[in-house]
Amino acid sequence: MMMMLDTLRRFWGRKMLYRMKISLVLQILIGCINTKAQANSFYNHVSQILKYCNSRCLAVVPQGGNTGLVGGSVPVFDEVIVSLSSMNNIISFDKVSGILVCEAGCILENIMSFLDNEGFIMPLDLGAKGSCQIGGNVSTNAGGLRLVRYGSLHGNVLGVEAVLANGTVLDMLKTLRKDNTGYDLKHLFIGSEGSLGIVTKVSILTPPKLSSVNVALLACKDYSCCQKLLQEAKRKLGEILSAFEFLDGQSMDLVTNHLEGARNPFSTSHHNFYVLIETTGSDESSDKQKLEAFLLGSMENELIADGVLAQDINQASTFWRIREGISEALMKAGAVYKYDVSIPVENLYNLVEEMRSRLGDAANVIGYGHLGDGNLHLNVSVSQYDEKILSQIEPFVYEWTSKKRGSISAEHGVGLMKANEIFYSQSHETVQMMASIKNLMDPNHILNPYKVLPHSITS
Amino acid sequence: MKIMVTVKRVIDYAVKIRVKPDKTGVVTQNVKMSMNPFCEIALEEALRIRESGLASEVVAVSMGPSQCVDTLRTGLAMGADRGIHVEANDSMYPLFVAKILKKLVEIEKPGLLILGKQAIDDDCNQTGQMVAGLLNWPQGTFASKVVLDKEKQVATVDREVDDGIETLCLNLPAVITTDLRLNQPRYATLPNIMKAKSKPIKKFTPKELNVDIKPDLEIVEVTEPPKRKSGVLVSSVDELIEKLKHEANVI
Numbered sequence A: 001m002m003m004m005l006d007t008l009r010r011f012w013g014r015k016m017l018y019r020m021k022i023s024l025v026l027q028i029l030i031g032c033i034n035t036k037a038q039a040n041s042f043y044n045h046v047s048q049i050l051k052y053c054n055s056r057c058l059a060v061v062p063q064g065g066n067t068g069l070v071g072g073s074v075p076v077f078d079e080v081i082v083s084l085s086s087m088n089n090i091i092s093f094d095k096v097s098g099i100l101v102c103e104a105g106c107i108l109e110n111i112m113s114f115l116d117n118e119g120f121i122m123p124l125d126l127g128a129k130g131s132c133q134i135g136g137n138v139s140t141n142a143g144g145l146r147l148v149r150y151g152s153l154h155g156n157v158l159g160v161e162a163v164l165a166n167g168t169v170l171d172m173l174k175t176l177r178k179d180n181t182g183y184d185l186k187h188l189f190i191g192s193e194g195s196l197g198i199v200t201k202v203s204i205l206t207p208p209k210l211s212s213v214n215v216a217l218l219a220c221k222d223y224s225c226c227q228k229l230l231q232e233a234k235r236k237l238g239e240i241l242s243a244f245e246f247l248d249g250q251s252m253d254l255v256t257n258h259l260e261g262a263r264n265p266f267s268t269s270h271h272n273f274y275v276l277i278e279t280t281g282s283d284e285s286s287d288k289q290k291l292e293a294f295l296l297g298s299m300e301n302e303l304i305a306d307g308v309l310a311q312d313i314n315q316a317s318t319f320w321r322i323r324e325g326i327s328e329a330l331m332k333a334g335a336v337y338k339y340d341v342s343i344p345v346e347n348l349y350n351l352v353e354e355m356r357s358r359l360g361d362a363a364n365v366i367g368y369g370h371l372g373d374g375n376l377h378l379n380v381s382v383s384q385y386d387e388k389i390l391s392q393i394e395p396f397v398y399e400w401t402s403k404k405r406g407s408i409s410a411e412h413g414v415g416l417m418k419a420n421e422i423f424y425s426q427s428h429e430t431v432q433m434m435a436s437i438k439n440l441m442d443p444n445h446i447l448n449p450y451k452v453l454p455h456s457i458t459s
Numbered sequence B: 001m002k003i004m005v006t007v008k009r010v011i012d013y014a015v016k017i018r019v020k021p022d023k024t025g026v027v028t029q030n031v032k033m034s035m036n037p038f039c040e041i042a043l044e045e046a047l048r049i050r051e052s053g054l055a056s057e058v059v060a061v062s063m064g065p066s067q068c069v070d071t072l073r074t075g076l077a078m079g080a081d082r083g084i085h086v087e088a089n090d091s092m093y094p095l096f097v098a099k100i101l102k103k104l105v106e107i108e109k110p111g112l113l114i115l116g117k118q119a120i121d122d123d124c125n126q127t128g129q130m131v132a133g134l135l136n137w138p139q140g141t142f143a144s145k146v147v148l149d150k151e152k153q154v155a156t157v158d159r160e161v162d163d164g165i166e167t168l169c170l171n172l173p174a175v176i177t178t179d180l181r182l183n184q185p186r187y188a189t190l191p192n193i194m195k196a197k198s199k200p201i202k203k204f205t206p207k208e209l210n211v212d213i214k215p216d217l218e219i220v221e222v223t224e225p226p227k228r229k230s231g232v233l234v235s236s237v238d239e240l241i242e243k244l245k246h247e248a249n250v251i
Helices: A002-015 A036-055 A108-118 A134-139 A223-236 A249-258 A284-300 A313-324 A326-333 A345-362 A387-393 A396-403 A419-424 A428-441 B037-051 B068-078 B094-108 B127-135 B190-196 B237-246
Strands: A027-029 A060-063 A080-083 A090-094 A099-103 A157-163 A169-172 A198-205 A212-220 A241-248 A273-281 A306-309 A335-342 A364-370 A375-382 B002-006 B009-011 B033-035 B057-064 B082-087 B112-116 B139-149 B154-161 B164-171 B174-178 B201-204
Touching: A036 A060, A036 A080, A036 A157, A036 A198, A060 A198, A090 A108, A099 A108, A108 A134, A134 A198, A212 A223, A212 A284, A212 A313, A223 A241, A223 A273, A223 A284, A223 A345, A241 A249, A241 A313, A249 A273, A249 A326, A249 A364, A273 A284, A273 A313, A284 A306, A284 B190, A306 B190, A313 A326, A326 A335, A326 A364, A326 A375, A335 A387, A335 A396, A345 A364, A345 A375, A345 A387, A345 A396, A375 A387, A387 A396, A396 A419, A419 A428, B002 B037, B002 B094, B009 B068, B033 B037, B033 B068, B037 B057, B037 B068, B037 B112, B037 B139, B037 B174, B057 B068, B057 B094, B068 B082, B068 B190, B068 B201, B082 B094, B094 B127, B112 B127, B127 B139, B127 B174, B139 B164, B154 B174, B164 B174
Parallel strands: A027 A080, A060 A080, B002 B057, B002 B112, B057 B082, B082 B201, B112 B174, B139 B174
Antiparallel strands: A090 A099, A099 A198, A157 A169, A157 A198, A212 A273, A212 A306, A241 A273, A241 A364, A335 A375, A364 A375, B009 B033, B139 B154, B154 B164
């Protein structure tokens, strides 16, 4: 138990700037189930745990894959950890509609493998897929690499089963595409990071797996070319566009320097920006023709300086590894301050440039992200955590984002890290309403305290 | 000197292969097809030799249905100068490929013929050896290093064999088949993809080349390999010996 505690504390400590003291932690693991009868008994387990904790005013923190980036799943003081990891069964899958029902502890990559056998894919994909769990994905409204094509979880999640703070089980686990009967409460649990209830089951709509996937890695000379390329891609590639990611030259250098086996496909020249485009369609030859025509046209219009088109699945994975490996490379490079913002596309890169000039030689500032969704992942890489550097970054980054009416957390959520900063992106009235809902659903404030809502409101 | 390289269109290396329910073969419908990885390495080597000034032209050859043209286009996009497509809708077994190659060699007269050591769909590892025999040319198979000497008209080939590395000296013209460690193939860049569109691809049929490709092999059945049984934990050495003796029958 103590070793697990230490692991939980240290693992989190590396991502975050805080080193928290945990005096007593009880980790409850819910064992695996084989039959439906047993299944129902588990929801009773979560329900009983919460009912008891609520009666004793014991705080609870739900945990899934522990891949969150804002401290949302970490105990702050004396919370009881409720780990959903053992609830990892796939309950049902309808091959006609593509609707999957599974438990919250299923690891995303495992669900993807299961669906692959059936000829379907998950509507979301992220770098943490090997560890993150679907319950956590839903609770944080995870975005990921394919949002530009399949939309957000608010659209793809058809139903949720959640347990409230007082142990009440809300069975909203429908497998219907359309259901306009009353208030659609499941949306309260999508993105509320475990502060309104613990998600125990999810029903999700999965798209069919299409056979023709093409990936291209392109080099652009400046950010405005990346932007124009996005506009052109949305028009010329239209319905087959499935991912549009960007990374700057500094990100590429970081990956090639720190990640084993990663090499820059444009080894002979250095470029300022790279764009990764993926198309997914049903007809290999027509998709390839469309993509080639778009790329050659963009080259003639000087939107692209150079580009490579993957000729097989292996090459495609190599390109993706460059983009998905940036987080890993950052960890290897030392300490990192991570920010995830949504800003109008024209201004997106300005934040990186301003941060770079603010910090100068003290840090390596890199920018990359889901350009297709206007989402920038700003990362400041330093050799060691340093309060002086942090003071240069915050609150500047939040103020800057707020001025552009952007979001201080596009997809990572608010967790512990940004709870007090929520006002940069939400009005006081809105936050007050959030607090009222919290008070209604969790009057004793036992669910994931100190997270999501500012301490000034919840204390 | 001209270099001729064969490129085969196969099921992509990363695809999970499924056997057809009627056991006549594997599922190829809606499955991603790509250039055989060993052929990519062969083409890359040919391009490097040309870039070092030791060859003037690289000709890529592919045999099979009309979709082989896609594979040839990839080869042209990597940098090959010309393509040759031998159109045939039947299975291309190594002996037929070798016979057709012999005819093409008589037409094109290359100084070097580079092939992948084997295709990942049939794993035959025969074509290079067979065509060398038919042409009576020296062969250096499983090449992990190739060094050409233009003056002496000789190729020094390091071969990966079970005992280690064997170095052979071959008089040109010769046949080389490539192994994994020979090189890392380049990507198809956009400028090259653009140039590839105007490069010519010549068509032939086996009939025109006077080669009979009626198969003398019949595939009787294709099945999946038996599923791996899970291991068993033993609690003592005695139990291990007991099981090795009476269950596995190995001692």
